[in-house]
Amino acid sequence: MNASLPLSLSENTVRELVQRFGTPLWVYDAATVRERIEALRAFDTIRFAQKACSNTHILRLMRAQGVKVDAVSHGEILRALAAGYEPGTPAQEIVFTADVLDAATLACVAQHRIPVNAGSIDMLHQLAAVSPGHPVWLRLNPGFGHGHSNKTNTGGEHSKHGIWHTEFEAALEVVRARGLVLAGLHMHIGSGVDYAHLAQVGEAMLGLVRRAHALGLQVPAISAGGGLSIPYQAGAPRVDVQHYFGLWDEVRRQAQQLQGREVHLEIEPGRYLVAESGVLLSEVRAVKDAGANHFVLVDAGFNELMRPAMYGAYHAMSLVAADAQARAARLSVVAGPLCESGDVFTQGEGGTVLARPLPQAQVGDWLVVHDTGAYGASMSSNYNSRPLAAEVLLDGAAPPRLIRRRQTVQELLDLEAV
Numbered sequence: 001m002n003a004s005l006p007l008s009l010s011e012n013t014v015r016e017l018v019q020r021f022g023t024p025l026w027v028y029d030a031a032t033v034r035e036r037i038e039a040l041r042a043f044d045t046i047r048f049a050q051k052a053c054s055n056t057h058i059l060r061l062m063r064a065q066g067v068k069v070d071a072v073s074h075g076e077i078l079r080a081l082a083a084g085y086e087p088g089t090p091a092q093e094i095v096f097t098a099d100v101l102d103a104a105t106l107a108c109v110a111q112h113r114i115p116v117n118a119g120s121i122d123m124l125h126q127l128a129a130v131s132p133g134h135p136v137w138l139r140l141n142p143g144f145g146h147g148h149s150n151k152t153n154t155g156g157e158h159s160k161h162g163i164w165h166t167e168f169e170a171a172l173e174v175v176r177a178r179g180l181v182l183a184g185l186h187m188h189i190g191s192g193v194d195y196a197h198l199a200q201v202g203e204a205m206l207g208l209v210r211r212a213h214a215l216g217l218q219v220p221a222i223s224a225g226g227g228l229s230i231p232y233q234a235g236a237p238r239v240d241v242q243h244y245f246g247l248w249d250e251v252r253r254q255a256q257q258l259q260g261r262e263v264h265l266e267i268e269p270g271r272y273l274v275a276e277s278g279v280l281l282s283e284v285r286a287v288k289d290a291g292a293n294h295f296v297l298v299d300a301g302f303n304e305l306m307r308p309a310m311y312g313a314y315h316a317m318s319l320v321a322a323d324a325q326a327r328a329a330r331l332s333v334v335a336g337p338l339c340e341s342g343d344v345f346t347q348g349e350g351g352t353v354l355a356r357p358l359p360q361a362q363v364g365d366w367l368v369v370h371d372t373g374a375y376g377a378s379m380s381s382n383y384n385s386r387p388l389a390a391e392v393l394l395d396g397a398a399p400p401r402l403i404r405r406r407q408t409v410q411e412l413l414d415l416e417a418v
């Protein structure tokens with residue numbers, strides 16, 4: 001089926017964008033991002049998990065709306081700083097979340113006094129050794145997790161993430177003994193999580209606050225993590241964020257009552273804020289049949305959008321006919337240009353090629369892949385020596401703005417001119 005174009009894009013706008021900026025092209029819509037932010041306003045802090053989309057212009061847009069930021073690498077910290085985020089406490093505009101601290105990151109968080117959300121006890125020791133009194137969050141693995149794929153489940157014993165829940169007292173003891181300052185408790189059990197699982201996290205969080213309280217430790221803030229899903233498939237349910245906030249507000253209320261102090265409530269979404277704001281535009285370069293399968297080959301591959309190849313993820317698609325003529329539907333397998341069989345945008349988790357009805361494509365048409373604002377450009381690679389695609393931001397009536405120019409092959413070669 002030809003899904004109708006998202007983001008109020010018209011076929012003409014798609015034509016203008018590809019003619020001006022070329023393909024493959026990432027396009028984002030600022031209004032959609034702002035809308036998603038507003039939906040989460042009830043939380044004290046909305047912290048954007050920038051791994052979903054780390055372009056500094058998107059980060060600036062977030063900061064202008066009062067959204068704080070999570071960084072998971074030295075590079076992401078430098079991006080946040082470049083976008084104008086102020087490091088340090090008490091505002092905690094940037095928090096660094098990880099399970100390891102490499103030397104460069106350790107020096108950086110110590111220099112800027114960026115709070116560290118620690119997923120391992122070793123991180124606490126390493127931090128305390130160089131930065132006395134450093135503010136830390138503890139990221140706990142509650143012993144269960146969930147996600148749209150096993151690869152995005154970040155809880156339970158198969159996950160490397162977070163401090164295992166039975167180690168909580170040991171971690172608190174390290175915080176106390178090494179003179180670190182407890183800034184908050186954090187849990188993130190996975191990405192693309194269903195509602196029932198998301199709700200379990202609140203109960204687990206309350207248990208932790210009780211255990212900290214029993215040891216005489218105050219928990220000033222709690223984070224619900226990210227994980228909120230979006231309806232990639234037509235008709236899939238949308239997360240009821242008001243209800244979700246209500247669950248966490250109740251956790252916060254009980255934590256406040258227990259401790260006799262205010263408790264700050266954070267949420268840390270990536271996908272929810274940006275996924276639906278983005279599309280990937282590509283051009284149809286070949287159509288061919290292989291036995292029962294009709295292949296539509298476009299000029300974007302999994303080096304651009306990795307999600308289908310990595311998780312069997314579903315993305316809706318629309319075809320924009322270059323001649324603007326109506327086309328009959330045809331079951332099509334949509335694939336990219338890479339020299340690899342897994343370079344297919346319509347596939348299931350095990351790599352099974354799946355055909356879906358699309359208007360009969362012709363060379364020169366444009367394919368619009370929907371909901372690629374999260375984990376699209378940020379997961380791209382240079383595989384097959386393909387330069388990173390350009391990114392464009394649409395903002396109301398303003399002219400489309402190039403927010404990342406297309407990389408060149410020469411830039412790749414320059415790295416090797418040693």
Ligand code: LLP
Binds near residue numbers: 375
């Ligand atoms: N907080 C932490 C500590 C995380 O590890 C993540 C995602 C998030 C927040 C944001 O999760 P979100 O709200 O976006 O679900 N590449 C995968 C998703 C991997 C997410 C990793 N961590 C995908 O394309 O679905």
